[in-house]
Amino acid sequence: MTAVLDPPSVRVPSPAPAHRRQRFVPAGLAVLALAGVLLLASRPDGLLLVTGAAVAVLPVAELARRLRRQVAEARGLEEQRRDLVTQGRTTAEELERATRMMRARAQTMTSVIDAVTEQSIIGTDRDGVVRVWNPGAERMLGLPRADVVRTRSITDFHAPEELDGGTAPGADPAQRTAARFAALVRVAREQGSDVRDWTYLTADGRQLTVSVAITPRTDDDGEQAGWNFVGTDMTEVRATERLKDQFVSLISHELRTPLSSILGYLELVMDEEGQPLTDEQRQYLAVVERNAQRLLRLVGDLLFTAQVDAGRFTLQPEDVDLAGIVRAAEETARVAAAARGVDVSVAVPDGGLVVRGDALRLGQACDNLVSNAVKFTPAGGHVTLRLVPGWQDEGGQVAAEQRPGSRAVASLVVSDTGVGIPAGEQGQLYTSFFRASTARRNAVPGVGLGLTITKAITTAHGGSLDVTSAEGVGTTFTMTLPVGC
Amino acid sequence: MDSRPRVLVADDEDDIRLLVTLAVRKAGCTVVASVADGTEALAVARTETPDLLVLDVSMPGATGLEVCTALRAEPATAGCRVLLLSAGASPDDIARGLSAGADAYLPKPFTVAGLVARVRDLTSGVQA
Structure with a gap:
């Protein structure tokens, strides 16, 4: 291409001589004509000669004009x-x-x-025929690019039962492949993209659980040219998740069952009317019961955290009066607070404050905040529970008055005059099993799940949990919940 | 003749089975049998037709859910009341229990007082 258009290969006359001709030729002719006229006019029969010369000069002028025009055209x-x-x-x-x-x-x-070796990147045409097959796909599915590109459909590498969707596959292979491919890209076609687990079949007969992101691919004109399938092998991850689920379920059962026995028989002994217990015996058994209940809470917290991690945490929404929940939390904490010499005060709206939520979970979240406040406050300290209605703007700021664009919220504020949380540790408070250095230093019991759970519950209700704290001064947790969630 | 409601107790944990038996008696009922696996529970239910079965969900032989489904499928036992006990306390666990045909579902650990109240409630129609 370059060679064809290369200027040196085009031969044209040099423009310089034409330019000179244009300037000198008419001038030369004019000089010649003038010399002729002067020569002839100087003779006795000059008039006739002048006339003849004029006739001879005319074609020369015409010639010169034409010549000038041609020269101009040539220049153009x-x-x-x-x-x-x-x-x-x-x-x-x-x-x-x-x-x-x-x-x-x-x-x-x-x-x-080609540098991606841990993920399969497979590109197909619009009908599912493989066009791109990266080293990751070669490694995952055990087939070289040359054996696949342009000859195989991506559906050949999928477990057919996942694509047939319970319907009997058609007899015609081409129709069957087309139907399976349509099923594979159905969601991506409807929603623009799709990420989910599929079962890939490898060349050596293994089944892999692969998280596949499916997206359409377009050409330069914006027309759909095919589909992209980017897969990550999740086989081991999913197996580990299943194992963890089974473990949590087993632990839950194995711990709850003996706890059922302990608590049940304790109840029978303590309620025995025929042979009343002495005060001392009752006191000892109360310790047993308290610790059994503590174990039970721990089992519940572990189970709940596992459910949150697995995304299997669901709410049972109903209208819940938060004022009742706050009062109940205070009542639950009252004995422990009195034993520690901590004063607990409650301020809630007289008419209550109803939100849409899961009463059990909201109660659990509130209990966690209150029991934490009591646990971390030394004798003589104060814990204050306040429930206040407010309006939250889009930036998250809560005000007493309604403003345009703000939503009605309920704020539960739990303040204590406790040991506080160092500023550098406040960002980790909601991480499972994290314990602040002030908790460890003061030997405050706990495993570090309460705030993780409280945060998860708050988030699931569309709310937010904020903390302000100063070491040695105290801590305030504010749980803000939308009223109409 | 004893006119007290007749109750079948099934749980593979000996301690829990005894605890449930004591609670059922506290509720004023007669325990017609206390068994440790689901298959046996179903066999006894077919011969004894108790007023109430208190079944653990996780049992060898047949689970409490399977026993419940089988009872509902047979005319002779379809009318028996069923109370399921389980260590599974999630809403899904409870929904599974109730959809198997149970009349009530009590997560473990339960309080004896709570179990007594539930047994009384479920047998109130047959109380002499």
């Missing part, structure tokens, strides 16, 4: 030629630059795709 043509050559050269350069860029871009894309 020459300029056009030069423009065309310049344009051709520019176009050739642009084309070469674009080609270089395209090559570089394609090379970059290929090298990126």
